[in-house]
Amino acid sequence: MSGELFIDGKWRSGAGSELISIDPATGEVVWRAATATGADVVQAVEAARRAFPGWADRPHEERVAILRRYKEILVERTATFAEALSRETGKALWETKAELGSMAGKVDLSIKAYQERTGVTENAMPFGRAVLRHRAHGVMAVLGPFNFPGHLPNGHIVPALLAGDTVVFKPSEETPLAGQLMVEALEAAGVPAGVINLVQGGRETGQALINQEIDGLLFTGSAAAGAFFRRHFADRPDVILALELGGNNPLVVWGADDPEAVAALVVQSAYITTGQRCSCARRLILPDDAFGRAVIEATAALADRLSIGPWNGENEAFMGPLISARAADVARAVADSMGGERIRPLGAVEGLSGAFVTPGLVDVTGVDTPDEELFAPWLQVRRVARFDDALAAANATRYGLSAGLISNESSRWEAFLNRIRAGVVNWNRPTTGAAGSMPFGGLGASGNHRPSAYYAADYCAYPVASFEAEAVADTLKDIKGLRP
Structure with missing residues (x-):
């Protein structure tokens, strides 16, 4: 050549x-x-x-x-x-x-x-x-x-x-x-x-x-x-x-009973590939009750355990860097400008290049946030009172790529499947789950x-x-x- x-x-x-x-x-x-x-x-x-x-x-x-x-x-x-x-x-x-x-x-x-x-x-x-x-x-x-x-x-x-x-x-x-x-x-x-x-x-x-x-x-x-x-x-x-x-993809939790099991699906939806998948969950919507709070705590605790490192490091990492240090700077600036309660910051990683970031988590309940895709490991949490409110919040986006429901109740799944606006809709699986033997794509701005x-x-x-x-x-x- x-x-x-x-x-x-x-x-x-x-x-x-x-x-x-x-x-x-x-x-x-x-x-x-x-x-x-x-x-x-x-x-x-x-x-x-x-x-x-x-x-x-x-x-x-x-x-x-x-x-x-x-x-x-x-x-x-x-x-x-x-x-x-x-x-x-x-x-x-x-x-x-x-x-x-x-x-x-x-x-x-x-x-x-x-x-x-x-x-x-x-x-x-x-x-x-x-x-x-x-x-x-x-x-x-x-x-x-x-x-x-x-x-x-x-x-x-x-x-x-x-x-x-x-x-x-x-x-x-x-x-x-x-x-x-x-x-x-x-x-x-x-x-x-x-x-x-x-x-x-x-x-x-x-x-x-x-x-x-x-x-x-x-x-x-x-x-x-x-x-x-x-x-x-x-x-x-x-x-x-x-x-x-891209997508501003929702993940709804409703009718589940194991916060740790839910957190595992949330983390795999939001933080895999350092959040650089168009199907990553960007918005976590769950009940405003004790169980919802337990899911948030379990997600934050699991995020803290995710290994971050270079592709050729001694130990296998779950998350690598963003595509560039500039992309990391932009992502942190956008995250910092967003309101809400910081549960985990989109922070730098000590000892690694500027392209590395930690997984971020923010509670934006009651806060108006931009309907944009932040291509980074950044997850917004929104707590709501009723399942209908969760569906409305999930559909409150101009995008329509992927969406997910975590629930043990099949009736919730049927309602979610019928009413959600997305091209990839998953149940008790990460929002990033897809197969080459199926279609992949969305509607709206997606x-x-x-x-x-x-x-x-x-x-x-x-x-x-x-x-x-x-x-x-x-x-x-x-x-x-x-x-x-």
Whole structure:
């Protein structure tokens, strides 16, 4: 390999400004290179456009075979790829190894989803047959996030390639190495020139990409960015938008009886991946009584026991750093500006870099708080008098990604399931629980009703309905009102 951009089957160097990726746990440089210029982006899109007809016309079985080889390569490279992800994101090795497992598992799930959701179906008709087929859109732009820099863009790219689309991929500027390693694996699997293209850079590179004549934008990131893309493409209904955005996710506790067991689910919902999952619980809603107070105390006590440390520390850590020291500074500033009673601060960690924070907990009962996603281990507690009040508080958000109920009462679950506004709704499981064999996405400010995971097949191809007869038949008799 020579260079950090991959365009039309060749690695090359960019000519833009320098981009540096830093291990947030140590401050060490992980990756350094020049970014793509606007001209590089144009060439990447042109390469994808040229490659599209041949890739889309290629027999589906051949595309499947290439992606199965990609899966094998991911498995072979799990150890080195996972370590690179940990260095670049700060996540513990147990998390990044699981991320590589999800990436490899995505291939078989996508093959199955394509056949089930976007394959070919045929029905007999009096004149012949009615056939439903699916066709690829064309050139897909994929913009990746930093929190799961392998798994989440992989979840767009694999189904897009299976469908016959070509891709121009821009990873997050925080995690360029992860994107490079993914494209290296696709290249090694035999993806033809121009079918997958990689451009590195920040906001300017992303802007240059969405200004091109692309056929789709597949994006995982913030609600603010998603809103910008909706406006940008308002006059381009031909561009398919699949937006997987954030959430201000509620976790309701009602009708449970073991504060410690509840606290374990709360901690796993709010603090896993240092709070850097779009499905993390941000709001804990529970009864304003002795049991509710016991849950708060148990959650605070369990949070104090969570190990925090670098990915390569002597002992396995539950929480690593945030993506950068700057992200930690911003998160603490937002948390400090919020009212309420501090139960645990979003504090610094002695002896570790500025990117590390302690899990925060604040009681905001009776306090108006911003309806925003704070991408950090920060949980707001709100105590209410009745279950109906808990449901109302849970739905008091413009987001709608994930939600959870902790309860031993099935009637509460039925009411919660019927009335909550979210795309992922869990019962006695963490709000972060999800499966590649199910849809994943939200409504409101959390997405645009195009969920990913198993349903990614839906936005990577469009349906074509055909009515077909093998031969020309005389249909004069079907024309009503003909004069003799």
